[in-house]
Amino acid sequence: MIEIRGLTKRFGSLPVLSGIDLDIAPGERIVVIGPSGTGKSTLLRCINFLDRPDAGTIRIGDLQVDAAKASRAEILALRRRTGFVFQTYALFANRTAQGNIAEALLTVRRLPRAEALARADAILRDIGLSDKADAYPAALSGGQQQRVGIGRALALDAPLLLFDEPTSALDPEWVGEVLDLMRRIAEARQTMLIVTHEMQFAREIADRVLFMEGGRIVEQGPPSRIFDAPQDPRTREFLRRVR
Amino acid sequence: MGALDLDYMLGLVPVLLRYLPLTLGMAAAAMVLALILAVILAVVRVLRLPLLDPLVQLFVSFFRGTPLLVQLFLFYYGLPQLVPAFAAITGVQAAIAGLTLHFAAYMAESLRGAILGVDRSQWEATQAIGMTQGQALRRIILPQAARIAAPSLLNSFIDMIKGTSLAFTLGVTEMMGAAQKEAAGSFRYFEAFLLVAVIYWVVTEALAALQRRLEIRLNRAFAR
Numbered sequence: 362m363i364e365i366r367g368l369t370k371r372f373g374s375l376p377v378l379s380g381i382d383l384d385i386a387p388g389e390r391i392v393v394i395g396p397s398g399t400g401k402s403t404l405l406r407c408i409n410f411l412d413r414p415d416a417g418t419i420r421i422g423d424l425q426v427d428a429a430k431a432s433r434a435e436i437l438a439l440r441r442r443t444g445f446v447f448q449t450y451a452l453f454a455n456r457t458a459q460g461n462i463a464e465a466l467l468t469v470r471r472l473p474r475a476e477a478l479a480r481a482d483a484i485l486r487d488i489g490l491s492d493k494a495d496a497y498p499a500a501l502s503g504g505q506q507q508r509v510g511i512g513r514a515l516a517l518d519a520p521l522l523l524f525d526e527p528t529s530a531l532d533p534e535w536v537g538e539v540l541d542l543m544r545r546i547a548e549a550r551q552t553m554l555i556v557t558h559e560m561q562f563a564r565e566i567a568d569r570v571l572f573m574e575g576g577r578i579v580e581q582g583p584p585s586r587i588f589d590a591p592q593d594p595r596t597r598e599f600l601r602r603v604r
Numbered sequence: 605m606g607a608l609d610l611d612y613m614l615g616l617v618p619v620l621l622r623y624l625p626l627t628l629g630m631a632a633a634a635m636v637l638a639l640i641l642a643v644i645l646a647v648v649r650v651l652r653l654p655l656l657d658p659l660v661q662l663f664v665s666f667f668r669g670t671p672l673l674v675q676l677f678l679f680y681y682g683l684p685q686l687v688p689a690f691a692a693i694t695g696v697q698a699a700i701a702g703l704t705l706h707f708a709a710y711m712a713e714s715l716r717g718a719i720l721g722v723d724r725s726q727w728e729a730t731q732a733i734g735m736t737q738g739q740a741l742r743r744i745i746l747p748q749a750a751r752i753a754a755p756s757l758l759n760s761f762i763d764m765i766k767g768t769s770l771a772f773t774l775g776v777t778e779m780m781g782a783a784q785k786e787a788a789g790s791f792r793y794f795e796a797f798l799l800v801a802v803i804y805w806v807v808t809e810a811l812a813a814l815q816r817r818l819e820i821r822l823n824r825a826f827a828r
Contacts, residue, residue, distance in 0.1 A: 411728055437734050445732035451725035455747045465733035468743065517733065 362386065363521055363552070368417035368428070370400075370407050370576075377403045378414070379576040385521065388550035392563035392584075395573035396599055401556040402448075404573070405523045408554070409443040410436045421520055441469055444514030448526040450506040452498040452513070458505075459485060459494040462512045469517065484512045488542055504535025508542055515546070522546070524555040560603060564588055572596045613795045616786060620799060623779040628807070630696060630778070631765040634703035638711055638764070639757070641704060645712035647741060650719045660712070667709035673770055676702040680774045699771035706767070707760050711753075714760070718753035719745060751822040758815040762808045769804070779803060 363385040370378040377400045385391060393401045406412040407428075408419060414428035421442045426435045452461050459481045466477035485491045488508045498506055507527055514522055527543065528536045540562050547553060547566040557563060563570055563584060570587040572580045572595070580593045591597045645664065648656045667675065680698040684691035693701075722745050730740035750757075772780040779800050787796035 409732060411731060437736065440731060441734035443732075447725065447729065447732070449725055451729040451732075453726065453729060453744050454723075455744065455751075464743070465735070468736075468739045469734045513729075513733065 362420075362422070364418075364420040365408065366418045366420075368404070368407055368414050368419070370403055370412060370414050377576050378407060381417070381576075381578060383571075383578070385552060385554065387520070388552055389568050390547050390551075390553045390566055391555070391569045391571060392567040393554065393556045393571045393573055394558070394560070394563060394587075394599070395571075395579075399574045400576040401573050402525050403576075405445070405525050405554060405556055408521075408523060409440050409445055411445070441517060442519050442521065444517060444519040444522040446507070446510050446514050446522070446524045446527045448530050450498070450503075450510040450530070452506055452509055454498055457495050457497055458490055458501065458509045458512075461498070461509050462516050465513065465516050480516065481512075484515055487515075488512045502535060503531045504538045507531060507535070507539045511539070511542055511546070520552060522551055522553045524553065524557070526556050526558070528557065528559060558603065560588070560600075572599065574599070608798075609792055609795055612790065612792050613799050616783075616796060616799055619786060620779050620782055620803060623777070623782045624803065624807075626696075626776075626778050627765065627768045630700055630703070630768045630771060631761065634700045634707065634764055634768075635761050637700070637704040638708040638760075641708035642711035642715055643746070645708060646715035646719060649712070649716045651737070664709045664712055667706050668713070672702065672706045672767055673773065675706055676770055676774060695771060695774035695776040698774055699768065699776060703764055703767055707764050711757055711760050714753045714756040715749060718749035718756075721752050722748045754819060754822055755815065758811065758818070762811055765807060765811070766804060769800075 363383075365381060365383040365385075368378055368381040368383075369376075381400075381404060393404065395401055403412055407414040407417075410431070413431075417428045419426050419428070419439065421439065424435070424438055424442060426439050431439075452458075453464060456464060459478060462484050463477040463481035466472045466480055467474065470477070472480070482491070482494065485494050488511060490505060490508055490512070493501060493505060493509075496505075498509070501509065511527070524543065528539050531539060536559070540559060543553075543555070544562070544566055555563075555567075567584045569581060570584045571578050572587060572591070572593070574595050580587065580591060580596045587596065588600065591600060645660050648660045676699065679690075679702050680693075680695065719741075726744055726748065727740060730744050735743070768778060769780040771778050772784070775781075777785070783796040783800045787793040790796075
């Protein structure tokens with residue numbers, strides 16, 4: 362069980378998250394939608410402290426972190442329980458595809474090298490990139506890079522995967538392969554929190570859709586309700602514009 | 605007199621080359637030490653470590669702001685007056701120490717700029733997978749910074765090789781000192797010093813060629 366309570370973040374005097382409460386059940390797949398600049402990415406980045414929240418608590422399993430007094434060790438522990446997929450992939454430029462995936466296993470999990478590489482190879486097979494094991498990120502297409510990015514996030518078997526607009530930076534031709542991979546991960550009932558503008562994808566895989574605006578969760582529910590019968594006028598207005 | 609005495613110069617080549625290992629040895633030792641020190645100084649500055657950061661800034665300011673020759677004289681001739689234990693160090697040791705501190709200051713600034721030049725997303729990715737700051741620096745950030753800083757670090761090494769000639773002023777008989785002694789006997793100063801210049805030139809050009817090859821190699825992972 363994952364519990365987020367009162368998560369708050371300001372940039373200077375600008376409130377970006379205004380006390381977000383969110384429970385995520387094991388295996389639940391949540392998609393966050395909403396206009397740009399409404400705190401969707403910040404919500405994800407605050408959950409693993411890439412952006413430090415100003416207030417609120419995050420509980421993942423038996424680990425509870427209070428933003429107001431989180432220690433360095435607690436933040437590390439929290440990050441090790443979440444996988445994060447970046448919009449811009451952010452692959453380690455000095456590591457091969459295999460090396461990117463193995464990095465956390467070597468440094469964080471401290472697995473013996475042979476074991477870490479074997480595990481990375483298994484993930485490369487899963488994401489369909491065994492033939493690119495030795496390729497550096499610069500030699501991979503956008504779609505391939507993002508699949509490695511997802512593979513890297515999978516490596517630690519984290520209880521929660523966070524996807525921050527994983528297809529937004531991709532050329533249209535690569536979006537399909539990344540969504541296909543995410544669909545497969547979703548089918549395995551991996552707990553996921555996904556920020557995306559891919560509405561069709563959200564409808565297919567989400568157990569629950571959150572609509573955010575102005576740093577708040579305005580409306581949430583199963584995709585059929587959010588997409589077909591939204592209650593809040595802001596949700597209706599947003600969906601009308603993106604369709 | 606007047607004309608260049610080529611035969612004399614050629615005869616002097618093996619004499620001066622005998623001191624080349626000393627020159628290169630001093631430069632190599634100082635380079636290794638300066639690199640280690642520079643990495644530490646750069647990391648202190650990038651992480652803005654409290655207490656240490658202002659000290660490092662002072663260090664860098666002093667060693668970049670004063671001439672190498674003055675620094676060498678301060679260590680070798682000045683310090684033993686204050687701290688008698690320093691009287692035991694040799695000219696070679698003092699030269700290596702002086703070169704190390706002087707060039708570490710320059711190299712720390714190059715490295716600091718290079719670390720800051722590594723894309724922010726690389727830091728974020730290390731954080732996202734739960735790496736510690738130390739692991740991130742050692743495994744991801746510094747290797748990428750090294751690639752950015754490599755040309756300027758190699759320039760520092762070339763400057764350092766040339767800087768070893770100042771060890772002559774600390775009474776060390778290296779190439780410059782040997783040329784001085786030879787010329788004092790033959791009065792062929794031009795030939796002797798020209799030969800010293802040529803040897804330095806050849807060595808630094810060889811390094812520049814190495815530098816070009818190294819840069820190609822370092823860029824390999826980043827080429828499409």
